[in-house]
Amino acid sequence: MNKGMLYKGLFIFFIIVFAIILTLPSAGNKKLEITLTSDALPQEIQNIMNRFPADKFEVTKAEGKILVQAGGLKITDAVMNELKIFKGVKDVKILPHWAEKAVLAKKINFGLDLQGGMELVMMANFDKIKKQYITERDQLLEKKKLLEAKPAGKANADKDTIEKEIKDIDYQLKDINSNKLTDNNELRDPFKDEITKQALEMLRNRVDKFGIAEPSILQRGTEMIEIQLPGIKDPVAVKNAIGTTGSVQYRLVDDAFTSKTTGWLAANYKNPALPEALDAQEALLKKISAEIGLPKELELLFLYHRDVKTKKIFPSDIMVLQKKVALAGDDISKAWVGNDEYGALIVQFTTTTDGAFKFAKVTAQENRGKRMAIIIDNKIRSAPRINDQIATGSAQITGDFSLDEVNTLARIIQEGALPVDLTIASETTIGPSLGQDSIEAGITALVVGLSAIFIFMLFYYKAAGLIANIGLILNTLFTYAILSWLGLTLTLPGIAGLLLNVGMAVDSNVIIYERIKEELRSGKSAKIAIVNGFDRVFWAIFDSNLTTLIAAFVLFQYGSGPIKGFGVTLAVGIASTMFVALFITRFIYEVIGSRKDLKKLSV
C-alpha cells in the first residue's frame, strides 16, 4: 500500500464514521420530554404514562416532567402531536440528539403514511379573480374610448389632463394584459402562482396558530397547496381551524326581529346550551322562523363565541340578518389590530376600491346605529355597531375588547381576505396503527430483499461477493445518512426505493466483476484486470445511473406526497451507488491488487 492509498483509506474511514453519526438522530434513541401543567391530576399523569407501555418505552418521571426514551421509529412527530391534546400536558418536545448540534445532523422525517396523520390538498379557484380582471379591463377600455371621443379644440390644459388620463389607463391596461390575463382571457401562470403563494402564507399562519408541530405546507403546481399534519386525530377540528372556504360575508342585523327571537328563546327554549349538530340547528331555526313570522328577506343564524378554555367555538345566540350581502369577504384587503386615540384596542381594516363604495353605501345615514354581522362559513362571529358613514375605504371596529378578542376579530376579518377561494380537493387521514403496519411490511420487504441479494452474491462471487455486500451495506448507510442530513422525508414508497436502489446498485458490481473476469480470461494479470475492469465500465455505469436519476428527478418534481419520498430516496441512492461502486469498491480492489503476492483473483 502506498501513501496515496493510505490517505484514500483514511478519507473513506472518515466518511463512514461521519455517515454513522448522521444517522444517529434518526435511527438512535430518541427522547421525548413531556412538561406537565402545574395542576395535572394523578389520573391524567397515569393516562400519559399508560400511552407508553414499559416493554417498548423507557419512561422516567421527574418534577413536573415525564421523560420517554425509545428507539428510532417509535417516537415521531405524530406521537408528539397526539400527546399535545392529552389532559394535564403543557408542552411536548423531542429533545435534540447530540449529533444534531455537533454536526448539524437532522432527523429524518417520516411521511404520513408511516407515522399517521392528515393530508389536505387544497385547490385554488381563480374564477372570481379572473372575472374581476376581465371586468376591470373592459371598464378601462370603455373609459378610454370615451376620453378619446371627446371633441378636440378645447383648452390646452384640458387636453393635457385627458392625455394624462389616457396614459394612465394605458399603463393600467398594459399591466393587466402583460401580467394578469392571457389573450384567451385566462389568468397568467406566474400571477396564479403569486396568488397561491400568498394563500399559502396565510394558511401557514393559521396552521401555526393551531399549534401543530412539524406541519408541512407546500405548493404543488400553480394552483394546489398540500398540507401535511402528522398525528392529527380530529380532522374536522383542523379543517375548521384552517377555515378552508374562507367564505366571509358582512350583513346587516335586523334588531327588531333579533329581540323577538331572544324573547322567544327565553320563553320556549329551556335547554342551557344551543344545539351544535347541524340538523338540530336547522330544526330549531325553522321552528323559530315559523313562530315569529319571519319575513322572506330575513334569515336566522347562530352567533358563535370562542370558549376561552377549550379554544373551540360554540353557538351562544341566534340573530336575525338581512339575506342581502352588504359586503363580501374579498372586499376587505387588510385587517390589523391597533389603538384608538384613548389607547383602547381596536380592529382596523381597509377595503378594496370596490369595497369602499359598497361600504360607504351600507354605512350611510339610514343604517347608522345598526349592527353589521361578520359571517364566516354561515356562522356569525361578531356583530359590531355602525357609528359613522365610512367613505374612505378604511375603518375601525371599536368595543370593549381584550387583546385576545381583537386579535381574533382581526384574524376573522383578514381570513375573509384570503386572496383566492380554496376548496379541499383531496383529504387523507391515516391512523397510527396503519402506519406501524406499513413500517413493519416495508422493513420486512427490505430485510428479505437485502438478504436474498446478499446470499446470492456470496454464493455466486464468493469473496468478491462479500466485498460487494459490504458495498451494498455502505450504500444503504450513506443513503440513509444523506436523507437524515438534509432532513428529507422517508415514506413507505421511500423504503421501497431503498430496496430498489440496492437491487440497482448491485448491478454495478455485477458489471464490474464480469468485466474483470473477462479481462482475466483474456490473459491479463490480476492487477491490470482490476484497473481495466473499473475503467472500461465507468461510462456504462455512469450513463445507466444517470438515466435513472433523471426519472427520479421527475418523480420528485411532479410527484405528490409519498411518491416524492420515493423520488428522493432513489436519487440519493443513485448518487451513493456511484460513489460506493466507483470509489470505495474500487479502492478495496486496488488495495488487493497492490499486494505483491497476488496470483489469483477471486471474482
Added chain:
Amino acid sequence: MERLINFLKYRFFAIGLSIVLFVIFSLVTYLSGGINWGIDYNGGVKTIVKFEKGIDISKIRSVLTENNISASVQQIGKEEHNNYVIGSKLQGEGETSEKSYQMIKKALDKGFKKIEIVSVETVGPAIGALMRKQAIYSIIIALVLIMIYLAFRFEFKYAVGAIVALIHDVILSYAFVGVMRIEFDVPVLAAILALAGYSVNDTIVIFDRIRENINIESKQTFTEIINKSVSQMLIRTILTSFLTLFSVSAIFFLGGETLHSFGQVLLFGMIIGCYSTIYIASPVVLWWEKLTAK
C-alpha cells in the same frame, strides 16, 4: 465459453410478439372500459375500516349493497387485524367524495356494532382530472429528458435503439396496467417512471460493448458484432435483471397493500425490459444502420 448466439435471427419474431402483445393488451383494456384509474386520478373515497372479529367480506358487501352503495371491498394486512379497504369511485355529476364517504360510514355504522375507521382518503373530481394530466405529462417529460441525454451521449443510431426499447417498455407496462385491471394510482405512476429510468440501463451496457467491439474488430459485419456483443453481455444482463428482481419481488410479495401494485408493475416492466434490451434495442440499431447506409 464464448458462445455466439444469433439473437438477431429472431428479430422479426420479437417485434411481432411485442406488437401482438400490445394489440391484445390494448384491446382487452379497451373492451373492459379503459384504464382502471384509481381514486387518486378519478376522484372518490378509499377508506380502511377495522371490523370486529368474525365479520367476513360478504357481510360487508351485503351491508353496502343494501344501502345502494357501489364500492369495492378487499381485506388487507394481517388476517387477525380484520382491516378492510373499501373504495368507491365518483361516478355521476355533482357527486362529492366527502358525501360518498359519509354515506359509507353511515351504512357501516348502522350495519355493524363496532367499526373503527383506520384511514380515509377522499379525492375530489377536479383534482383527479388535473392529476391525470400531470401523470401523463410527467411520463412524457421523463421520456424526453432521458432521450435528450441518450442522444447527447450516444451516436444517433444507438440513441434511436435505446429510445425505441424504452418507449416499448413504458407502453407495454401501461398496457399491462390496463389488461390486469390494476388501479392506476400514484404508486403505479411511480413504478412506470422508475422503469423508464431503469429499463435503459442494460441497453446502455450492451451498446457500450458494441461500440468497443467495433473499435477492435474490423472484419466482422455489424450484424456479427451485435450478436457477439449481446452474447458476451448475456450473463450480465440476466444477472443484473435477476438481482433487481429480488428487490422487486420482495416489494411485491411483502411490501403490503400500498406497494402491491407498484411491485406488480415493476416486476412486469423489469422482465419486459430485459427482453427488449436483447430483442428490440439491437435490431433497431441494425435497421437504422441499414436504412441510413443506403
